[in-house]
Amino acid sequence: AQSVTQLDSQVPVFEEAPVELRCNYSSSVSVYLFWYVQYPNQGLQLLLKYLSGSTLVESINGFEAEFNKSQTSFHLRKPSVHISDTAEYFCAVSANSGGYNKLIFGAGTRLAVHP
Amino acid sequence: DVKVTQSSRYLVKRTGEKVFLECVQDMDHENMFWYRQDPGLGLRLIYFSYDVKMKEKGDIPEGYSVSREKKERFSLILESASTNQTSMYLCASTPGGAFLDQPQHFGDGTRLSIL
Numbered sequence: 001a002q003s004v005t006q007l008d009s010q011v012p013v014f015e016e017a018p019v020e021l022r023c024n025y026s027s028s029v030s031v032y033l034f035w036y037v038q039y040p041n042q043g044l045q046l047l048l049k050y051l052s053g054s055t056l057v058e059s060i061n062g063f064e065a066e067f068n069k070s071q072t073s074f075h076l077r078k079p080s081v082h083i084s085d086t087a088e089y090f091c092a093v094s095a096n097s098g099g100y101n102k103l104i105f106g107a108g109t110r111l112a113v114h115p
Numbered sequence: 116d117v118k119v120t121q122s123s124r125y126l127v128k129r130t131g132e133k134v135f136l137e138c139v140q141d142m143d144h145e146n147m148f149w150y151r152q153d154p155g156l157g158l159r160l161i162y163f164s165y166d167v168k169m170k171e172k173g174d175i176p177e178g179y180s181v182s183r184e185k186k187e188r189f190s191l192i193l194e195s196a197s198t199n200q201t202s203m204y205l206c207a208s209t210p211g212g213a214f215l216d217q218p219q220h221f222g223d224g225t226r227l228s229i230l
Contacts, residue, residue: 004157032216034218036221041124041223042223043223043224044207044219044224045221046218046219058207066163074156076149094216102163103148103219104160105157107155108157
């Protein structure tokens with residue numbers, strides 16, 4: 001069965017520092033990969049996605065993620081974070097599991113950006 | 116923009132009550148989903164629906180049921196609320212088809228407390 005592991009439950013970082021949020025997935029078939037962000041008291045919003053093609057995907061607010069098939073990873077990075085990036089980030093894989101198509105989420109990583 | 120609206124942001128109910136959580140989307144999406152979100156567990160799929168009057172169990176359907184009488188509305192029902200159903204509930208939708216490559220659009224969530 002497919003699964004998603006986010007290796008860090010919490011990541012504290014200072015403003016303007018770089019950050020990497022790690023995500024590994026297990027799957028024996030082709031998958032689609034997503035990062036969602038959840039700001040306080042809100043639902044999830046799509047940050048970026050990998051469907052096919054270039055393994056490096058970017059979001060409009062400076063985040064990027066790289067699909068690494070050999071390591072089954074889809075880590076999220078940002079070279080310089082802002083206070084406003086404080087949120088919870090979820091990695092997800094879209095695959096057929098248990099006989100139906102579904103989105104499988106990791107447990108989430110809480111990013112706390114400090115001044 | 117897709118709008119997914121959940122009728123209540125916060126809800127407090129008593130053990131044994133029948134509880135209804137409502138979700139409406141305005142983009143004519145075929146697929147709708149109900150998740151619960153718990154700290155350290157990420158999002159877990161309760162039920163989903165591919166079409167009107169159609170429903171499928173997700174990973175944790177016990178204690179819940181759903182109703183989809185109209186395309187835009189998907190209701191989650193707690194038949195007899197228990198304290199272990201205290202959680203954040205999120206509704207989502209996607210366009211029709213296999214939807215594996217489609218990002219899901221989420222509502223802002225309903226934080227439900229069962230006393």
